[in-house]
Amino acid sequence: MRKVAVVGVGHSKFGRRDDVNLGELAFESIKPALEDAGLAPEDIPFLVVGNGGFSEETLPAVAIADYAELYNAEMLRVEAACASSSAALATGYHAVASGKVDVAMVVGCEKMTELDTPYVVELIGRAGFFFWEFQHFGLTFPGYYALHAAAYLNQYGATEEHLAMVAVKNHKYAATNPYAQFRQEITIEQALKSPYIAWPLKLFDCCPITDGSATVVLAAEEKAKKLTDTPVWIEAIEGCGGSANLSKRESFVGLKAAQVAAEKAFKKAKITPNKIDVANVHDCFTIAELMAMEDVGFCRRGEAYKLVEEGQTYIGGKIPINVDGGLKAKGHPIGATGTSMIYSLTKQLRGEYIKSNQAPIKNGYALAHNVGGTGHYAYVTILCRK
Amino acid sequence: MSKKEEKPFILSRPLTLIYKLPISKTLPFWEGLKKGKFLTTKCKNCGKMTFPPQADCPSCYSSEVEWVELSKEAELLTATAIMVKPTSFAQEETYIVAVAKLKEGLKAVGWLKGIKPDPAELKEKIKPGMKLKVETVVPKEGNPYYVFIPA
Numbered sequence: 001m002r003k004v005a006v007v008g009v010g011h012s013k014f015g016r017r018d019d020v021n022l023g024e025l026a027f028e029s030i031k032p033a034l035e036d037a038g039l040a041p042e043d044i045p046f047l048v049v050g051n052g053g054f055s056e057e058t059l060p061a062v063a064i065a066d067y068a069e070l071y072n073a074e075m076l077r078v079e080a081a082c083a084s085s086s087a088a089l090a091t092g093y094h095a096v097a098s099g100k101v102d103v104a105m106v107v108g109c110e111k112m113t114e115l116d117t118p119y120v121v122e123l124i125g126r127a128g129f130f131f132w133e134f135q136h137f138g139l140t141f142p143g144y145y146a147l148h149a150a151a152y153l154n155q156y157g158a159t160e161e162h163l164a165m166v167a168v169k170n171h172k173y174a175a176t177n178p179y180a181q182f183r184q185e186i187t188i189e190q191a192l193k194s195p196y197i198a199w200p201l202k203l204f205d206c207c208p209i210t211d212g213s214a215t216v217v218l219a220a221e222e223k224a225k226k227l228t229d230t231p232v233w234i235e236a237i238e239g240c241g242g243s244a245n246l247s248k249r250e251s252f253v254g255l256k257a258a259q260v261a262a263e264k265a266f267k268k269a270k271i272t273p274n275k276i277d278v279a280n281v282h283d284c285f286t287i288a289e290l291m292a293m294e295d296v297g298f299c300r301r302g303e304a305y306k307l308v309e310e311g312q313t314y315i316g317g318k319i320p321i322n323v324d325g326g327l328k329a330k331g332h333p334i335g336a337t338g339t340s341m342i343y344s345l346t347k348q349l350r351g352e353y354i355k356s357n358q359a360p361i362k363n364g365y366a367l368a369h370n371v372g373g374t375g376h377y378a379y380v381t382i383l384c385r386k
Numbered sequence: 387m388s389k390k391e392e393k394p395f396i397l398s399r400p401l402t403l404i405y406k407l408p409i410s411k412t413l414p415f416w417e418g419l420k421k422g423k424f425l426t427t428k429c430k431n432c433g434k435m436t437f438p439p440q441a442d443c444p445s446c447y448s449s450e451v452e453w454v455e456l457s458k459e460a461e462l463l464t465a466t467a468i469m470v471k472p473t474s475f476a477q478e479e480t481y482i483v484a485v486a487k488l489k490e491g492l493k494a495v496g497w498l499k500g501i502k503p504d505p506a507e508l509k510e511k512i513k514p515g516m517k518l519k520v521e522t523v524v525p526k527e528g529n530p531y532y533v534f535i536p537a
């Protein structure tokens with residue numbers, strides 16, 4: 001297997017993007033990613049699109065490739081729910097690492113706001129175990145995570161206030177991220193006063209419905225060194241599946257698939273979690289950020305809320321987490337979230353991120369934790385600038 | 387937050403999707419509910435019980451399974467109340483969805499009735515270990531289902 005580097009990244013503005021269609025939105029990240037890599041559309045022999053399937057286009061890769069005329073590429077669309085573009089990244093990584101191609105482009109793109117909100121709630125709710133959970137009992141996506149939140153709060157004595165602290169941090173960093181959906185800071189009181197969506201989760205515990213795209217260009221070692229002086233290496237990208245039906249779950253205070261993916265990734269990268277300088281974890285809900293910190297191994301089980309209380313997840317703390325605003329406030333365009341994490345972390349490792357959001361890079365490692373569904377899929381990626 | 391003005395758009399052609407969900411292989415479960423029985427499958431080869439029921443054993447891959455009746459005794463693992471509902475559940479009152487552990491060791495997802503879905507009551511009552519029982523429900527219209535109620 002060959003070494004693979006991120007050599008180009010691009011990002012669109014996230015939010016309610018009713019000014020663009022799927023292809024136009026993807027173009028907003030494809031163009032800067034190609035410019036960043038110093039490549040032209042015809043230099044892309046392999047194109048992977050991560051998309052969860054929320055727009056009117058039933059073949060999203062086709063619509064995107066056509067708009068950007070990426071006609072030289074072998075292409076496919078990859079679905080792993082909210083981890084679709086991490087799965088797409090893994091697919092692109094393997095194509096390059098194996099020697100099949102020297103360059104691959106991974107586009108994460110999702111248009112969600114073309115449907116009215118209740119329909120989006122319905123579609124995402126169906127994206128669990130449809131027959132035994134949605135059809136009869138109407139579980140929603142916030143509901144799935146609320147079941148985990150209730151279990152976590154009951155078991156460890158964390159409170160709804162701790163959940164609010166996660167939201168406050170992520171809004172703070174989104175406020176200075178020009179690509180973020182929410183650009184205003186919030187207070188604990190505001191978060192606690194917001195209405196319940198799925199008890200015990202409130203509006204400010206939930207990520208918004210978002211349109212957005214993020215693109216990553218990968219290259220094999222030799223090619224990468226020709227293209228850039230600042231390659232960011234993929235040290236590991238590991239995934240794992242988890243039970244669809246919640247009735248088959250051992251525990252509700254963490255996500256098994258993420259634990260396994262993280263363990264495999266750290267083993268492959270031959271480092272321990274304390275070497276990570278900055279991380280993006282899948283905070284589709286505030287509770288998810290707490291579980292992610294424990295699943296990845298930044299702290300012991302039941303202790304994440306204490307780190308949050310101490311402010312250790314801010315820049316300057318032990319482990320800065322989601323300092324681009326996270327899914328919570330930057331936004332969560334399902335199929336674009338994984339590549340958006342890679343965008344932020346690549347910029348972080350290059351030391352060229354937004355000044356107010358740049359974490360100190362000491363060891364040169366960053367981690368992306370991207371979950372699909374409620375741990376139905378999980379991907380953990382470790383990046384290194386050395 | 388001010389709501390921004392909508393940008394120009396064209397409405398798509400409408401599409402209504404209604405799927406036919408096959409239940410041939412789990413028919414005894416649905417028939418059982420109508421008779422007040424809570425059934426599931428047990429592998430004749432390795433003895434593994436599954437919930438929800440399935441026609442093929444996920445443990446030893448044998449397709450020789452038998453239907454067995456469950457005790458209807460359970461205890462609460464976790465629960466949520468769905469305040470913002472999907473379109474197809476818009477007519478329902480706020481409902482509580484629970485995950486419970488059945489006496490037989492299996493887990494099941496279902497509605498929890500008999501508790502008011504307001505935050506204060508939920509905070510007080512939704513505690514792991516709460517004793518529950520399973521009740522079967524046969525609505526006038528629609529499919530039979532089961533619910534949990536406090537024992």
Ligand SMILES: [Zn+2]
Nearest residue numbers: 429432443446
């Ligand atoms: Zn068996």
